[in-house]
Amino acid sequence: MKIGLDVLGGDYAPKSTILGAIEAQKSLSGDQRLVLFGDQEDTIKRIAEAGADPSLFDYVHAPEVISMHEHPTKAITQKPNSSIAKGFEHLKNGEIDSFSSAGNTGAMLVGAMFSVKTIPGVIRPAIATNVPKLKESFGILLDVGANADCKPEMLNQFALLGSLYAEYVYGIENPKVGLLNIGEEEEKGNALTISTYPLLKSNPKINFIGNAEGRDLFSDHADVYVCDGYTGNVVLKLAESFYVVTLKKGFKDDFFDRFNYEQYGGSPILGVNAPVIIGHGISSPLAIKNxxxxxxxMIESKFIDKMKTAFN
Amino acid sequence: MKIGLDVLGGDYAPKSTILGAIEAQKSLSGDQRLVLFGDQEDTIKRIAEAGADPSLFDYVHAPEVISMHEHPTKAITQKPNSSIAKGFEHLKNGEIDSFSSAGNTGAMLVGAMFSVKTIPGVIRPAIATNVPKLKESFGILLDVGANADCKPEMLNQFALLGSLYAEYVYGIENPKVGLLNIGEEEEKGNALTISTYPLLKSNPKINFIGNAEGRDLFSDHADVYVCDGYTGNVVLKLAESFYVVTLKKGFKDDFFDRFNYEQYGGSPILGVNAPVIIGHGISSPLAIKNxxxxxxxMIESKFIDKMKTAFN
Structure with a gap:
């Protein structure tokens, strides 16, 4: 197993990514190798300086950085030696089994779609994130930004992608799917959710439990919350800001702790032909490790095969 | 001045509404009368039982109740003796200067649009709510549910309606308007927000400061946040659920206190020809008072005239 990691992605890269890689490596068995994409010489130097053994890692020299505010498509094509472009080149060629980065989200999305490509049958990939539940554990929310405008058929697919992710990667059996909406009744909502409801209701591959309102998001109402990427992104950033407030105010609590993105590691792009994960821009070593x-x-659970089978 | 109040609206009506009316009346001067819509005999009896003087109030006998889950349009037409239907009849005839209820939101919206009607030039009214700011005070968020699907022109009008409300009712000078969106840059967003941005940017009647992300909602980024009613409703209910969590956990704080809907009283329907306010279903006496x-x-500030002039 070869796990690809962008050493240059994220606000605190490469320091944070390298320290995270070192920690993660301790949890890997002999046949599981971390492949680090970045400035090879600098990476090796930093690993040694941190007191770790550089020979425990594989390296791909990719010294260019795609910064957070660069245009995704342009950056990917104009910077072939960037860590993200190189990562997807290797992912496409099967030289690594997964690729993750805390760098430019758009470049990660474009890179995934242009290299390993969308799974046949999937209209558009979606980005999923974890949302904490009040009592324990967490749910999955998608899409949180890959698709600002969605069609009902896309939301119906996101429901299945989210269900498969919850089931096979997190072991949530028969995950309950809720449609993020503004009212409990079937006929409530905007044009998109009203048209999506019957599709979800008649989808035999998911366990649809009906509409979920904003207030249900942290409850045990559902395990997978489906919405368009505009709404999901607004909701995600709002929830994050609330967590930041509780941190600043010094309110410690199990529930608030479950908001901490560090423990989840990152947000996968679901619906593409390889595990691709986008980390939070401010990823700490712990976040990178996770x-x-x-x-x-995602590799061990053969999650990609599960998606391919489900959309076959 | 005649202030109309639905005594029968809300989960804790009529007890809560009558106690709230009694408290509110203490803040009114001699020429300001509260007009109570409900079962007249029962209302008078309850006021006396609470130790207040029933002669301090005016009454309109309207014993029927439109419950929370009735179909708005049907209920309004089929229950002419309901407190909400009677309230709007009196508002339309100028016998009261405002009408408010903690009852069926849809019936309030339909009632307002069919009786006092939308202000000429306004495409669709919007429901506004208060969102607390981290440091102090609060901002205005709209639409939070009157219009699940919006056109750019509607959002452009909501920006003006919200600005007028912030300025004339809350005394916020030159209120900053932010477009709720998923990215800071002008070109970011979904089809609706991308098309709305240039309208807001070129609107000389508002102080547009650009996009606002989910994380900005509780900051001092803007005073008025504009979005479609689907998004606004999801955001509002999510924020409310945060507040409920902090209450349950016993976290007391000035900022969290500002989430308490009771202090704001209710959400006005902006863009109709009279002050109409919808209270939270669980309105307490304090919420009713406010x-x-x-x-x-809203009556004293001649807010309706300000809207009429702005849309003339």
Whole structure:
């Protein structure tokens, strides 16, 4: 197993990514190798300086950086030696089994779609994230930004992608799917959700439990919450800001702790032909470590095969 | 001044509404009368039982109740003796200067649009709500549910309606308007927000400061946040659920306190020819009191005239 990691992605890269990689490596077995994409010489130097053994890692020299505000498509094509472009080149060629980065989200999305491509039958990939549940554990929310405008058929597919992710990567049996909406009744909502409801209701591959309102998101109402990428992104950033407030105010609590993105590692792009994970821009070493372990989990669970079968 | 109040609206009506009316009345001057819509005999009896003087109030006998889950349009037409139907009849005839209720939101919206009607030039009214700011005070968010699907021109009008409300009812000078969106840059967003941005940018009647992300909602980024009613409703209910969590956990704080809907009284329907306010279904006496005082503030500020002039 070869787990690809972009060493240059994220606000605190490469320091944070390298420290995270070192921690993650300790949890890997002998046949599981971390492949680091970045400035090879610098990476090796930093690993040694941190007191770790550079020979425990594989390297691909890719010294260019795609910064957070670059145009995704342009950056990918104009910077073939960037860590993200190189990562997807290797992912496409099967030289690595997964690729993750805390760098430019758009470049990760474009890179995934142009290299390993969307799974046949999937209209558009979606980005999923974890949302904490009040009592324990967490749910999955998607899409959180890959598709600002959605069609009902896309939301119906996101429901299945989210269900498969919850089931096979997190072991949530027969995950309950809720449609993020503004009212409990079937006829409530906007044009998109009203048209989506009957599709979800008649989809035999998911366990649809009906509409979920904003207030249900942290409850045990559902395990998978489906919405368009505009709404999901607004909701995600709002929830994050609330968590930041509780941190600043010094309110410690199990529930608030479950908002911490570090423990989830990152947000996978569901619906593409390989495990691809986008980390939070501010990823700490712990977040990077968990992003690597999530990659490992996605490879081991043969999640991509599950998606391919479901959309066959 | 005649301030109309539905005594029968809300989960805890009529007890909560009558106690709230009694408290509100203490803040009114001699020429300001509360007009109570409900079962007249029962209302008078309850006021006396609470130790207040029933002669301080005016009454309109309207014993029928439109419950929370009735179909708005049907209920309004089939229950002419309901407190909401009677309220709007009196508002239309100029016998009261404002009408508010913690009852069926849809019936309030339909009632307002069919009786006092939308202000000429306004495409669709919007429901506004208060969102607390981290440091102090609060901002205005709209639409939070009147229009699940919106056109750019509607959002452009909501920006003006919200600005007028912030300025004339809450005294916020030159209120900053933010477009709720998923990215800071002008070109980011979904089809609706991308098309709305240039309209807001070139609208000379508002102080547009650009996009606002989910994480900006509680900051001092803007005073008025504009979005479609689907998104606004999801955001509102999510924020409410956060507040409920902090209450349950016993986390007391000035900021969290500002989430308490009771202090704001209710959500006005902006863009109709009279002050109409919808209270939270669970309105307490304090919330009802503040809904009456908000009605008074909307009448005194001649807010309706300000809207009419702005859309002329």
């Amino acid at each position: 992003m690597v372990l999530l990659s490992k989990g | 809904m009456v005082l908000l009605s008074k503030g």
